[in-house]
Amino acid sequence: MEKRNAGKVIIGVMFFIFLFVALLMFGLPRYNVWQQEMAGKAEMAKAEQNRRILVEEAKAKLEAEKLNAQAEIERAKGMAEAMRVENGTLSETYNQYLFIRTLEKLADKGDLPQIIYVPSNGLLPVMDVNKTKSPTN
Template identity: 60%
Template structure:
């Protein structure tokens, strides 16, 4: 069956292209039809995968929040323990002093605390609450 016959004009031979072109057109039509049929299924699959990814992300975020809460709880427990130890030390210091804190001892604590102050300028108030600016 000869549908399309062409002559190339050089050697007088006739070449028939009809079956080749029909096969190519049919393959292209089949591919287009397969893609059109597969699109809805692909969209459903893509949305399902996106949902699974979102769920996994939410689960990971929840685990992170739980671990952060556990770390905060542990830090608060350690801070409370440190505060208890500080209070025990202060109570022991007061017990050693026999519960009496004298003005002299308060002055001693003030002088000892001055070593921790970065600035070495000390203002001593006078009777009028004015600092002494120059000592001779």
């Protein structure tokens, strides 16, 4: 009787092993397909998120460029107004002073290594620095 029980146990164990192998043969390919599908969905979601980020960055860059353009326009308007005031109302001596001051600022920054100022009358340099004084006798 024990041999009969041992045979039934062996047959039962073999049946469960066969059933387990059959389930693995059927289930593993389906699981692999499901796993690849989930990985594909995750990759698609990641790509969509990256695309959204790139779109938002492009929008921010466009907005920054628009603001920079507006700032440049305002700066140009201010410079045009300043030039109109300088050219219309300021004396030549004051304009020379502003020019020299600008050169000094450039030299202080290191952009202009040396300043040599040549006095000029119009566009011609003044060569005679010793002006003869007329006798007042």
